[in-house]
Every structure is written in structure tokens, then in C-alpha cells.
Amino acid sequence: MDADPLLRLRTLCLALPETTERLSHGEPTWFVRDKKTFVMFSNHHHGGPLGFWCAAPPGAQDVLVNAAPDRFFVPPYVGYRGWLGVRLDVPVDWDEIAMIVEDAYRTVAPRSLTAVLDARSAS
Numbered sequence: 001m002d003a004d005p006l007l008r009l010r011t012l013c014l015a016l017p018e019t020t021e022r023l024s025h026g027e028p029t030w031f032v033r034d035k036k037t038f039v040m041f042s043n044h045h046h047g048g049p050l051g052f053w054c055a056a057p058p059g060a061q062d063v064l065v066n067a068a069p070d071r072f073f074v075p076p077y078v079g080y081r082g083w084l085g086v087r088l089d090v091p092v093d094w095d096e097i098a099m100i101v102e103d104a105y106r107t108v109a110p111r112s113l114t115a116v117l118d119a120r121s122a123s
Contacts (some may be wrong), residue, residue: 005088006041009052012101013039017116019105036108039101042075042085049073050089054104056082 006028013019013030020034028041039054053075056064061084064072075085086100106114 005050005092006043008094009039009041009088009097009101012098013105016102016105017109017113017120032105032109032113038104038108049085049087051085051087053078053083053085054100055107056084056100057103057107058082060084060103 010021010028010030014021016032018033019038020031021028022031022034023029024037024040027043029037030039031037037055039052041052043050051073059082061072061074061079061082064084065074071087071090073085073087075083079085084100084104086097102117106117109117
């Protein structure tokens with residue numbers, strides 16, 4: 001496990017356009033335009049593994065949880081909405097985590113902000 005997975009996750013989330021962080025339910029949580037949650041850190045607060053919960057594109061939760069249940073899970077409370085749980089207490093591929101975080105952002109961000117992200121990627 002990385003020395004500080006929260007710091008690495010925070011860096012990925014805050015690099016995205018108009019993202020803010022504040023505590024929600026006692027955990028660091030990242031929002032788009034301070035309104036829509038896209039990632040929530042989970043430090044065993046709800047009895048689950050160290051990791052995070054995030055918005056996910058339609059169908060992604062089923063595919064990832066079925067393919068790698070040792071790394072992905074259906075989180076409580078928001079799992080029924082298709083959110084994905086990602087474990088950080090197992091070996092982590094941070095490039096994959098970066099893609100998952102970006103997908104979470106794209107799932108909830110308005111088109112104007114995903115266009116900003118696309119423009120960054122193109123340059």
C-alpha cells in the first residue's frame with residue numbers, strides 16, 4: 001500500500017477543473033463546482049475497506065466488480081446508483097486510479113467542464 005493514498009487521491013481530484021474538497025460524512029470528499037460529489041474517500045468509516053467511492057459511467061460498476069472483486073466493490077448507500085468502490089489497501093495501479101477518477105468527474109461534470117478537460121488532453 002502507498003504511504004499516503006489520501007494525498008495521491010487528493011492530488012488527482014484537485015487537478016480537475018473547478019474541483020473543491022470538503023468533509024462530507026466525516027470523510028474528505030471532492031465536488032465539481034462545489035455542488036456535485038464525484039469522489040469520497042473512505043477510511044473504514046462505514047466498516048468497509050480503505051479506499052474511495054466514486055460516480056461511475058453506466059455499466060462500469062458491474063464490469064469492474066465482477067472482473068476484480070478484490071479491488072472493486074459496490075459501496076453502501078450509493079452503490080444502487082451505480083457508484084463504484086475502489087480499494088486502496090491492496091496493490092494499486094495509480095494510472096488506473098487516475099482514469100477512474102477522471103471517469104467519475106466526467107460522469108457528473110457539466111459539458112462545459114468536460115470540454116475544458118478535453119482541451120487540456122489535446123494540448
